[in-house]
Amino acid sequence: MFKRFVLLSLITMTTVMTVNAQVFKGKALSEISTTNPSETIKVQAMKDINLGDGIEIKKGDTITGKMTDIVSPQKFHKNSSFTFIPTEYTSKDGKTHKITSEIKATYRQKMKADFEHSEIGVGGVDSNSMFVFSPSYISNTKKILNGQGKEVWNDYQNRSTPWGKGEEINIKTNELIYFNFPDVQ
Secondary structure (H helix, E strand, O other), rough: HHHHHHHHHHHHHHHOOOOOOEEEEEEEOEEEEEEOOOOOOEEEEOOOOEEEEOEEEEOEEEEEEEEEEEEEEEEOEEOEEEEEEEEEEEEOOEEEOOOOOOOOEEEEOOOOOOOOOOOOOEEOOOOOOOEEEEEHHHHHHHHHOOOOHHHHHHHHHHHHHHOOOOOEEEEEEEEEEEEEEOOOO
């Protein structure tokens, strides 16, 4: 019975998870922020991508578009998000091409390891008898000694509780950015 359940679960997951998307890798040519959103943003393509309708973006082309559907960070560590709608692209030879069809690309979050708040356990046989250390203990102690105790408390509340708030998107100029564009048949 358990084997059938596992098999059925795997079949269901693979059926549900077949989302058709192209991953676009680009370089931000302007600052992209959900805290202070800009109406238009520019990115440079780091690889070729086919958007359909005869629109083929080549590596090095500049894409200009609108930043829409901006969602602020939510409880339960749900990060901010937005949608990118390209309106035109400029090829490497300097020719600008309008994009008339509305193609929506969603911002693709990078998974970032949080080494600052990770914990290291030393000694002991179980979690109750183990000495636990985190690099954040040192930086938090320094902040408290410098009179920034309230910031430490706010950070602690947001990180250590399951209902803490997610993070804003702040991408500086020349940083990499990823989008999920719809797949083209």
